[in-house]
Amino acid sequence: SQNNEQLMQRRNAAVPRGVGQIHPIFVDRAENATVWDVEGREFIDFAGGIAVLNTGHLHPKIIAAVEAQLKKVTHTCFQVLAYEPYVELCEKINAKVPGDFAKKTLLVTTGAEAVENAVKVARAATGREGVIAFTGGYHGRTMATLALTGKKVPYSAGMGLMPGPVFRAQYPCELHGVSEDDAMASIARIFKNDAEPCDIAAIILEPVQGEGGFYVASPSFFKRLRALCDEHGIMLIADEVQTGAGRTGTFFAMEQMGVAPDLTTFAKSIAGGFPVSGVCGKAEIMDAIAPGGLGGTYAGSPIACAAALAVMDVFEEENLLARSQAVGERLTNAFKAIQSKHKAIGDVRGLGAMVAVELFEGGDVHKPDAALTGKIVARARDKGLILLSCGTYGNVLRILVPLTASDELLDRGMAIIAECFAELA
Ligand code: PMP
Incomplete structure (x- = not known):
């Protein structure tokens, strides 16, 4: 089977460039908040297919319901x-x-x-x-x-x-x-x-x-x-x-x-x-x-x-509404701890588990730092974490992790983000 680079070449030849791609990775399989690429590498998924996977990848109950419907x-x-x-x-x-x-x-x-x-x-x-x-x-x-x-x-x-x-x-x-x-x-x-x-x-x-x-x-x-x-x-x-x-x-x-x-x-x-x-x-x-x-x-x-x-x-x-609040608090606290060490984080905000940080050069809200945001997204990927940015100025890091992710996995993901700030900010 082909590796990411080979598949990216085929993709670039066959698919218009207007279809952007944040991470040069081809996924092979996924489970809850973890994905594996075609080279067998494991990633923590904090993107959730852009807010689609609040219940995680391949939730067994959802797959069972779909399988039952497929047969009818x-x-x-x-x-x-x-x-x-x-x-x-x-x-x-x-x-x-x-x-x-x-x-x-x-x-x-x-x-x-x-x-x-x-x-x-x-x-x-x-x-x-x-x-x-x-x-x-x-x-x-x-x-x-x-x-x-x-x-x-x-x-x-x-x-x-x-x-x-x-x-x-x-x-x-x-x-x-x-x-x-x-x-x-x-x-x-x-x-x-x-x-x-x-x-x-x-x-x-x-x-x-x-x-x-x-x-x-x-x-x-x-x-x-x-x-x-x-x-x-x-x-x-x-x-x-x-x-x-x-x-x-x-x-x-x-x-x-x-x-x-x-x-x-x-x-x-x-x-x-x-x-x-x-x-x-x-x-x-x-x-x-x-x-x-x-x-x-x-x-x-x-x-x-x-x-x-x-x-x-x-x-x-699974009481996921309460879990959404808890995930939000955990992510917010982790971001606040990073913010206390890095001026670049000008704002930590969100509602429930819809949590983001906004990055500025030296913390100046008139200087949105899209470059640093992009570097953190790329470095996090190298360390095994899939992240997304957003924002009018492209300077916001947002988390859309499945609500079904364990605290342990959330903490591992946030530790990677902390490392990225320590290395790049
Ligand atoms: N409205 C909002 C608020 C969205 O976030 C999105 C997708 N990011 C859309 C509409 C469009 O949804 P879709 O990509 O499924 O067409």
Whole structure:
């Protein structure tokens, strides 16, 4: 069999360079929070397939549920012949998403597709077209979600302008000088300069920005957004694709924000490595689109629905929400200990197990240190730890380790990060 270098050569010849790759490694197999590459080398996985593996690689319960489904039916297309796992998953999601009202859920396949459909529903329900999205927000790689995504390079660079009408508000971030008042004022400015409230179908944001840098919005900010949306008949969309499925210590991060969104998108860890996503919202809003306006050939695949139902059981049986809090505390404490020795770490933050540190030259918040961040990601890999960066300036180290990882493995991973700082910072 071929080694990483040989496979990378084949990959580079066969796959467009636009499909980036953070680590020049080909994986052979995985288990919980450990992966082995094609050369037999073992790595601790702190990336979790970008927030997909809150229940770890190949969780036995999830694999068993998928195997059982594989022997019954793998595909009919739900719009042709329905199957119970789809309906059961929607019922469970309706019960879990915050909001004291009747809900309905649509299943699709990817996070971007969920966001696209949330916007479609908001447009149909309001009869309006405009959407307000935020600086640094990330919502996907399709044309409409790229328009919502608040970062041009690399996501939509060289592709021209994306379809509108999308208006950009400021995401609150005290660290970089944007207060909640500033963020609200940026929306007021949109209403004054660009679009009347009656032109706006939805305001969409992540309760904790994922790709944008793990900045956490507050309950007070959400309260103000909720009031603004209520005043003007605007749909509030919470994009929980990265924050959902228990990452932040509650099943959905919005449970901690004190208000209910009209629409919620989810994907990633909801099905523990199988592709399913969706939109959950107020029943009458979700019903705004007529039959035939929602769906997709593979949308809500029986295999992925079976996996998602097993993910929910695993959360209950293994008490993973409490574990998410505990993992968050452990990682935060370890980062704070590193921060006490290294000025480069300007901020340690997060919600539940969604934890990150932001790096600056000499601790100066005006000098984001993407170079050091990149060096730490590469050195950690050399030492056997798979890490991810993120952030508008590429200067944030983020942890998305499976919640099922042992304390011992978390400590080993954090010890590697500490070593990297000692050697490089
Ligand atoms: N929204 C958020 C908040 C995300 O983090 C992501 C993926 N990183 C997406 C949408 C897009 O999801 P997908 O890559 O599955 O299309």
